Amino acid sequence: MIAAYSATSQARVNAALETLFNPPSPELARLYDAMRYSVMNGGKRVRPLLAYAACEALGGKAEQANGAACAVELIHAYSLVHDDLPAMDDDDLRRGQPTTHKKFDEACAILAGDGLQSLAFSALLDPRLSTSDAEILLQMVSALALAAGPAGMVGGQAIDLGSVGLKLDQKALEYMHRHKTGALIEVSVKLGALASGRAEKDELKSLQTYAQAIGLAFQVQDDILDVESDTETLGKRQGADIARDKPTYPALLGLDAAKAYALELRDQALHALRPFDAAAEPLRDLARYIVERRS
Secondary structure (H helix, E strand, O other): OHHHHHHHHHHHHHHHHHOOOOOOOHHHHHHHHHHHHHHHOOOOOHHHHHHHHHHHHOOOOHHHHHHHHHHHHHHHHHHHHHHOOOOOOOOOEEOOEEOHHHHOOHHHHHHHHHHHHHHHHHHHHOOOOOOOOHHHHHHHHHHHHHHHOOOOHHHHHHHHHHOOOOOOOHHHHHHHHHHHOHHHHHHHHHHHHHHOOOOOHHHHHHHHHHHHHHHHHHHHHHHHHHHHOOHHHHOOOOOHHHHOOOOOHHHHHOHHHHHHHHHHHHHHHHHHOOOOOHHHHHHHHHHHHHHHOOO
16 A cells, blocks of 8 residues: 555655756756756655655645645755765765766755755745645744754754764664654654644644654664665665764664664554544554665
8 A cells, every 4th residue: 555655645746846946047957957856866755755644644635735745855855965975974876876966066966955955945835835824834834944954954964973983872872863864754744734734732742753753763774774785775875874883773772673673663653643543544554664665
């Protein structure tokens, strides 16, 4: 079921994203080419899927979450462009293709990432993509800014860069990843829920618990795949975290214990969805997929 849901949702968000990469003048063609390349060169679209699934879980239509889905994917893409730069992770491969700074150049990649970040907020407010009223849109913009900024994803990346070669305990490792990876996953669910126009306080709290669990599970599984998978399957350099001496869950807990922890987090996420009916089944399937994926 998740394969069919993913295909439909990926097609929906890809069509919406394609509308955003039309350069307003010929002079900006190369910049927009780099931005489009960074977003449209593959990817599982997990964050947009979560936005759509959260919207539908509350009785909304998936199309109501188009703005949210585009926004979280654009923020995710910008973060990858900047993470891959020589000043950060210095990666040459992303999704099986040359990273943006290799395909274009470093200066263009920096500007493309900057452009994608601001474009995310434009997409969230674009009347072609969002039908929410002004009050809900204000909540959505505020939530995305908090999750993407220094108190969220950017802060997590800063901690990550400062942790190379260090031996973090589990509490410190989780703090880093709840920011670096988890914040954007959590806000993907929240934006989708808000886009439904039907989100109540208790429902948002349950969805937050769900999102926090799968956000951490996503990172644990990433760390496992960095050990077990290969470069061709991952679409990026396998073993990169080990080579950089970054703290990871398998290094801290051991591989078997890391796998068990990913399953525990999955179960926490599923437990959080108990108040929801069958409309939340895609969210349940996504929780299972996150710890079963091989790339």
